[in-house]
Amino acid sequence: MATNESISIFSSASLAVEYVDSLLPSNPLQEPFKNAWNYMLNNYTKFQIATWGSLIVHEVLYFLFCLPGFLFQFIPYMKKYKIQKDKPETWENQWKCFKVLLFNHFCIQLPLICGTYYFTEYFSIPYDWETMPRWYMLLARCFGCAVIEDTWHYFLHRLLHHKRIYKYIHKIHHEFQAPFGMEAEYAHPLETIILGTGFFIGIMLLCDHVILLWAWVTVRLIETIDVHR
Numbered sequence: 001m002a003t004n005e006s007i008s009i010f011s012s013a014s015l016a017v018e019y020v021d022s023l024l025p026s027n028p029l030q031e032p033f034k035n036a037w038n039y040m041l042n043n044y045t046k047f048q049i050a051t052w053g054s055l056i057v058h059e060v061l062y063f064l065f066c067l068p069g070f071l072f073q074f075i076p077y078m079k080k081y082k083i084q085k086d087k088p089e090t091w092e093n094q095w096k097c098f099k100v101l102l103f104n105h106f107c108i109q110l111p112l113i114c115g116t117y118y119f120t121e122y123f124s125i126p127y128d129w130e131t132m133p134r135w136y137m138l139l140a141r142c143f144g145c146a147v148i149e150d151t152w153h154y155f156l157h158r159l160l161h162h163k164r165i166y167k168y169i170h171k172i173h174h175e176f177q178a179p180f181g182m183e184a185e186y187a188h189p190l191e192t193i194i195l196g197t198g199f200f201i202g203i204m205l206l207c208d209h210v211i212l213l214w215a216w217v218t219v220r221l222i223e224t225i226d227v228h229r
Contacts, residue, residue, distance in 0.1 A: 098182065149202055184221075
């Protein structure tokens with residue numbers, strides 16, 4: 001009985017969202033986005049899209065979201081808004097962070113990203129425009145991924161703070177006492193894998209289109225960069 005009631009509630013909520021969506025004006029960006037998406041499908045293989053496309057999305061968004069916080073650190077006018085005014089950032093620290101990020105991104109994360117194509121093939125995840133989920137379903141699945149990832153991150157993050165292992169792995173992430181956005185993925189390679197696993201669990205359970213991979217990457221990067229600056 002409880003299961004039937006839950007299904008009824010979700011069905012009603014879905015119908016309500018669909019009704020609201022029908023009242024919204026058409027998105028002027030939808031047609032250009034559709035053309036760009038179909039151009040990508042017609043000119044690149046699934047492997048290229050899943051692998052190099054995912055890498056490009058991650059790198060471009062990561063450093064784009066980091067850019068405002070990075071610039072603000074060195075603009076005199078913005079320094080009055082800095083919380084830890086007694087701990088100014090230096091170019092040396094930024095460069096040190098950037099070098100570790102490049103190692104983590106290309107030596108740790110890229111091999112994992114290379115598995116994206118095989119994941120989509122094994123689970124028959126579609127790429128085509130016609131089966132792309134509506135925006136509200138995409139948001140709902142991103143929310144589900146966030147709940148799963150946040151739960152994983154909470155418990156594993158606490159574990160990494162355990163006094164017996166903290167100095168061997170997680171201490172690196174806290175090397176900079178005054179956090180900044182680019183430091184979000186500054187971590188020991190093992191931590192990158194351990195905490196990063198939570199990102200993929202939601203994808204494995206909820207992914208119904210390759211667009212969710214990129215949407216979830218976008219949401220996750222905005223969140224993690226924001227909490228570090």
